Amino acid sequence: MSNLSWAATVRRVHERAAYLCEYCQTGQRVTGQAMHVEHINPGDDNDLDNLCLSCPSCNLSKAQATSAPDPETGDIVSLFNPRRQVWSEHFVWVQDGTLIQGLTPVGRATVVRLRMNRIRIVEVRKIWVRTGEHPPN
Numbered sequence: 001m002s003n004l005s006w007a008a009t010v011r012r013v014h015e016r017a018a019y020l021c022e023y024c025q026t027g028q029r030v031t032g033q034a035m036h037v038e039h040i041n042p043g044d045d046n047d048l049d050n051l052c053l054s055c056p057s058c059n060l061s062k063a064q065a066t067s068a069p070d071p072e073t074g075d076i077v078s079l080f081n082p083r084r085q086v087w088s089e090h091f092v093w094v095q096d097g098t099l100i101q102g103l104t105p106v107g108r109a110t111v112v113r114l115r116m117n118r119i120r121i122v123e124v125r126k127i128w129v130r131t132g133e134h135p136p137n
């Protein structure tokens, strides 16, 4: 358990993530929505090492899951862990930055389980791309 207050922990999680969802990279600034502080392993504590910044959609889609099927093989694999894994090793932006493609079993399973290419987010990404707000560097 961290000895930071919860408010300080929340602030640290936001700053560490540069205010981007650590799964789909949606920026808080472009959505106008509050982000969630997500527990990577739901049963574990509020240690910074078990927390990540998540948009509401990724957080609600992930729910209690820590694993999901790879859509290519059906194998159950761990979901992407933003504390232990590097985003660009598991995901890549395609179609001008409007779609996230999984590069690995972990990436593919996470894209599907967290609904990272749901139609409404893809439509709004097109607007962000046109205005130069997306994808993040």
Ligand SMILES: [Zn+2]
Binding pocket: 021, 022, 023, 024, 025, 026, 054, 055, 056, 057, 058, 059
């Ligand atoms: Zn997200």
